[in-house]
Amino acid sequence: MPEAEKYLDLPLEEVIGDRFGRYSKYIIQERALPDARDGLKPVQRRILYAMLKDNNTADKPFRKSAKTVGNVIGNYHPHGDSSVYEALVRMSQAWKIRHGLVEMHGNNGSIDGDPPAAMRYTEARISALAQEMLQDIGKGTVEFIPNFDDTAEEPVVLPAHFPSLLVNGSTGISSGYATDIPPHNLGEVIDAAIQLLDHPDSPLETLLSFIKGPDFPGGGTIQGVKNLKQAYETGKGKIVLRGTANIETLRGGREQIVISEIPYEVVKANLVKRIDEIRFDKKIDGIAEVRDDTDRSGLQVVVELKKEADAQSILNYLYKNTDLQVTYNFNMVAIAEKAPQLLGLKSLLSAYIDHQKEVVINRSRYELDQATKRQHIVEGLMKAISVLDELISLIRQSNDKGDAKQNITQAFGFTEAQAEAIVNLQLYRLTNTDIETLENEAESLEQTIQHLNEILNSPKKLVQTIKKGLKSIKKTYADERRTRIEDEIEELKIDLQVMIPSEEVFVTVSRDGYVKRTSTRSYSASNDERPGMKDTDDLQFFQEMNTTETLLVFTSHGHYVYIPVHQLPDIRWKDNGQHIGNLVSLDQDDHIVRAIPIRSFSEEQYLIFFTKNGIAKRSLLKDYQAQRSSRALIAVKLKEKDTLIDVVLTDGTHDIFFATKQGYGLRFAETDVNVVGLRTAGVKGIALKDGDEVVSAFTASQEEEGYLYSVSQRGAVKKMKWDQFPKSSRSKRGLTMLRELKKNPHVLVDITKATTQDVLMLQTEDEVIHAISGKDIRNYDRYQTGSYVLDTDTHGAVKHMWRYVDHETTE
Structure with a gap:
């Protein structure tokens, strides 16, 4: 029998937790987040190192991108070729990265979101600035580890002789973490790094005198310096980033909006499409045409306006409703000390400076070791030339190279390394001029060794060396700031009355x-x-x-x-x-109870709310002018188990009428209800008996002549004169409107104002709607039952009544 299968009996949650923990650690450290020291993700670092190893540098011809991708996948990064190529392309895109790390020939995508050409068509090489990141990598400056199959070694981090993370920024999403670090101006970042090198205790305010803020490759304007400071202090925050647009006047008086810069990471084609949709859907009036005139000379989107259009309001509308203005969220997460950390500006610069100190110290040790070894050889060569004749004679008498080395070592006291150099010496080096060369080299080596010892033994000299390298990079590669910064966030004022068709x-x-x-x-x-x-x-x-x-809809x-x-x-x-x-x-x-048209909120008008439990609330209409229409807003604060049954618009001179299910009616002046604010509950309008509730409420002018039409559940409809209800005061029970019956009593279903010319619509339990002409209903007093207009045995009880809304009136 085969050996019994071996397995582990483990709880599922432990296995899943362990495996996901490993996966998360890999994603965080090895894929999605940049290193705080060199600012690169592993795939970016491997691409640059593979190109360096392949001698694909800025001073050499371009090579096919496919070759680089193959080298990266085969030697360092065993993942999909598309992900490696996308990372390679991104490092070359001038609209996404402030200073390109890769130069590319061919189609590398566009700001319109177009994909790049396939890697077999494009060619690439390291940029000159990227070579500054790789400089001295062969001098023991950084740690190397075996690659995935132990056939080669790769660097853990690059020497990075400038603060790449802040200069080019980074974005990524990992497991449990995300990062959004904006790009900055190279010269400003280097100035701030030098300040921190000279004065490690410099406060954030001092650093911000050098780094004004992010410097996006596409330019634009940042608004909100206060928010910037918070973001740099904590590593988290948000700023307003606005594209650049100018209003130009054309011949004939017409105007146009010319957009020359758009916010970072915004796809231009989508922005143009969105603006054209606003024109097509007539969201605002005044846009005649949207045109993309971008060419080799630069980005340009033209929004042509109609004559008499308010250009500034339209531009403000575009800022507010399109990606012409966006909110950029700082989330400066990077790998520091082998773990993801949220870092402020000073912490990021400090991580880079600490790394640079380590790089320069390691390089100095390497160069000191090489210089010391060379000095030893030069001393041996100089000594050899001084005893040249004896030396040649002794070598000629020797049997082979090994014998010669042993003989001259014993005769003249040379070391093994010196003897090796002597026997390998070429004959032309034995001229008189060569001794001068060796003496000059010895002197130079002495100075180099002294300089390197000073760097290793003097923190001040170490800082000077780093500063010298940074200043050199700034002088060679720094350019002017592209993004402007404004102190305050501008309030966007939009005159919709002007822009709406x-x-x-x-x-x-x-x-x-x-x-x-x-x-x-x-x-x-x-x-x-x-x-x-x-x-x-x-x-x-x-x-x-x-x-x-405007239409106000109440629920x-x-x-x-x-x-x-x-x-x-x-x-x-x-x-x-x-x-x-x-x-x-x-x-x-929830359902609609009333829709009210509003021509203007500036008029002195009031909204009166009526609830099922007899509450009345009166508020100023202007309080209900909202800034947004994307969600339902609170109109009245309702108590538990209460609902809003109606809302009316008045001028403050009307009477209020409440009608209840048990047949009570109460009339009083609307001025009895005090004016209150938006999120309030109101006051008691009518006093209800136990089990009673309001079925209808409305207002009427104090001199109004008209009729009240009521209906009971048994289909009894009657018409009453308005003056049958004398004015009282609020919070009373009111006058009865139904004759009391012990057997099958009437219950008031609804009551409404109407004229004899109106048509009343009655809805029964079988969902059939019955039309009744107002002129067919007789006059009754308050105590009478009314006329039976429906066979409720056939259709069921009456559920609701309303006045028919024809094409010229409202309910």
Whole structure:
């Protein structure tokens, strides 16, 4: 029998936790996050080292990118070729990296998001600045480790003779960590590093006098110096980054917006498409054409405006609603001391300086060792020339090279290394001039050894050496700052009244919550047909409005939705509208109770709210002018188990009328309800008996002549004169409107204001809607039952009544 299978009986959570922990550590340390010392991720470091080993340097011809990718995969980075090539390409893209580390011939992508050509078509080589990162790598400056298959060695970190992490920035997402380090100006970063070298205790404020802020390759403007300081102090923060746009006046008085710089990491093609969508959808009025005129001379996107358009407001709208202005989030996470850390500006510079000190010390030790060995050889050669005749004679008498070395060592006291150099000496070196060369070399070596010892033994000399190298790189490679910095974040003022295309439209809101706006042309072509909606649905609101106006939609949970008319979905008259739940997020059991058109919020008007539990609240209309329409806002604070049943707009001179389920009606002046703020609850409007609730509430002018139509669940409808309800004061029970019956009593379902010319719609439990003409209903007093207009035995009890909204009035 075969040997029994061996296995470990371990809890699943322990196995998964252990394996994911290993995976996370690998992703964090070996793939996604840069090293704080050289600013490179492992794949970037391996690409540069592989190109150096292949002699693919800035002073040599370009080589096929495929060759570099193959070398990297075969020797150092056993992953997909596409990921290696993408990393290679990114290091060459001038719009993504402040100072390119790779030079590339061929299509390496574009700022429009176009992909690069395949690696078999493009050619690449290390840039001159990248060679500064690799300089002295063969002088023992950094640690090397075996590669993945132990056939070669690779560096753990590059010498990096400039602060690459801050200069070029980095972005990446790993397991549990992400990093976003913006690029900076090379000259500013080097100045700050020199300051920290000279004064290690320099505060952040001093460093910020050198580093003004990020310097993005695409330019733009940063706003918010206060936020910058916080980001540099903690490593986390956000700034506003705005593209550069100017308003130009054309011949004839028309204006155009010319965009010459866009924010970092924004895809230009997407930005142009978004601006053109705003023009096409008529989100704002005034944009005539959007054109991308970018060419070899530079980036240029032109937004041509219509005559009389408000250019500044349109530009502010583009800043606010497109990626022409973005928020950049600092998250400066890097690998420091073999672990991911959130680092501030000073910590990042300190990590680089500590690394440079180690690199220069290791290089000095290596060069000192080489110089000492050479000095020893030179001393031997000089001594050999002084006894040249005897030396030649002794070598000629020797049997072979080994015998010659042994003979001259015994005769003249040369060391093994000196003897080796002597026997390998070429004959032309035995001239008189060569002794002078050796003497000069010996003198030079003495000075070099002295200099290297000073670096190793004097911290001051070490700092001077690092500073000298940094200044040299700054002089050779630094350029002017491209990104401007402004102290404050500009408040974007947008005059929507000017920019919104003024157009008369028909706005409808259905009882089930479907909203839309319809052009006058589509409405005129309908021949007075019923608008598109479900058979069981009906209009709650219908009115001709202007696109510059606003619709306030109130819901039963006490919320309201602020909808500028131009933002309503533009849908044909015969098609169903869009449910309001698609525009804003509402609770599942929430529904619309009222839609109110608003021409202007500046007028002295009031909103009065009525709830099922008899609460009345009066607030100023202007308090409900919202800045955003992306979510439902609180209109009235409701107590538990209370719901909003209606909202009305008044001028402050009306009377309020409450009607309850048990048939009580109360009328009082709206001034009895004090004006309160937005997030308040209101006051008691009517005193309710136990088990009673408000079924309807509305306002009417104090001199209004009209009728109240009421309906009970048994289908009894009656018409009452408004003056049957004398004015009282709030918080009373009111007057009864139903005759008391012991058997099958009437319950008030609804009551509404209407004229004899109106049509009343009654909905029964079988969901059938019945139309009743107002002129067919007789007058009754408060105590009478009314006329039975429906067979409730057939259709079920009446659920609701409303006044029909025709195409010229609202409910």
